[in-house]
Amino acid sequence: MVRVRFAPSPTGHLHIGGARTALFNYLFARHNNGKFILRIEDTDRTRSTEEYIEAIIEGMKWLKLEWDEGPLRQTDRFDVYRNYVNKLISEGKAYYCYCTPEELEQRRKDALAQGKPQKYDGRCRNKERVQEVEGSGVQAAVRFKMPQEGQVVVDDLIRGKVVFENNQLDDLIIMRSDGTPTYNFTVVVDDVDMDITHVIRGDDHLNNTPKQIHIYKALGHEIPLFAHLPMILGSDKTRLSKRHGATSVMAYKEMGYLPDALINYLVRLGWSYGDQEVFTREELIKYFSFENVGKSSAIFNPEKLLWLNSQYIIKSNPEELAQMVLPFLENAGIIHKGQKIDRQWLSRAIKTLQERAKTLLELANSLRYYIAEDVQYDEKAKAKFLNEKSRGLLIELKDALNALSDFSIYELEKLFKSIVEKHVIKLGNLAQPVRVAITGGTESPGIFEVLEIVGKEKTIKRLEKAIKAIESEN
């Protein structure tokens, strides 16, 4: 049984990199009919907050990365870690270290200045736990006794076998002098207790892995398989950060991205399946494999994400989009909270806009001229199309429209064509002024669709307003 976990530390929102790690864990679990566990690594009590735990959960839910167990919290398990630490000490596999953080800091600086490796010198390794120190109120940290000879091999599903020399490995601290456990220890203990079979995480942990393998061995536990995912970088090839734009997953929700589009974008960062670009969730689960995960880091490219989002909007049902666009409509002040809006009509309106909007935000803004009572003219558009040249045409159209009983695309087109033929002009000569009169601008779906959705009453009202606007100019 495959058991994997996503183990974020709640020191920030769910970000792009974390989301992809979660995604790969999720896909691997689902592909293998295994379990996906969410674990909150909150041992750093000074930086972890409840708000961030909520934020991470919110992000996971939005992306529909459903987990099977958890969220488990490490702070609930301090007793467990302490027991394991005591066990290691009694077996001689760990020892008390009386060096103070300040001393260690100083030694690190010295080592750096002299160009020496920054490694703990092991001076407390063979010290007995001395009475006077215990009595003096000095709190000791606990270090893990790392083997100093031989090699460890990390068997990685993505990178293959990576060999480390044991003498490069530090006697790392597994319990702080305040009695709280540290990361490299808690991950191993938790992964052991939770029977994790595959550790799938960011590349930045590859160097921690040999140390963790020794802890597995000390605990007498089988070593899981590892998969270290390449990093996601910003446009300047440095670690993705705020500088590169939005990094929080929920920021993309607010910008009008669809969760499935983000997922699709993220999965293709490092993973591929031939030439296919767009995948359903089912396909992703079916096709996912570490064999197709690349080794090199990838640069986050917002433009491709935008394109994918537009593809997903095109593919979506208008009814679904109607539901999703509502908050954006409210935010933009196009409708007010609680305002009733005919869903069927809204869906029809959205259908005309789907292939023109790259985000829900854009969609909402384009919906404005359908929904609003009044139109605001774009000045340039008004100057170009609402003038003496078009006045007569608009009046003629308005009168004809008034007499039209069936306000359908078919009838509207027939009517427009007859006017155009009568005056021997191009359709554009009529359509553009009408477009400005109805939408306020020069860009919109086909003019007949627009009129049909706006409806007879509003269309005529807006034509009248446009005619008046032309007349008041003179």
Added chain:
RNA sequence: GGUCCCAUCGUCUAGCCCGGUCUAGGACGUGGCCCUCUCAAGGCUAAAACACGGGUUCGAAUCCCGUUGGGACCGCCA
């Protein structure tokens, strides 16, 4: 500085393991054309890459070595 990882169009990638089918394929973006009532969408098309240097071989993007470049880690952070 030490250790480890990585290297195909601007970007994401296919190909690499199992050398010839690679004149290196697809996608985003960019340019052009078509469609067209505008804007899109769609179709067609163009420019654009095997980091460099040595080997091995009849033949190397593919195998080996080196160089260069980038990244990660080296905390009583995770």
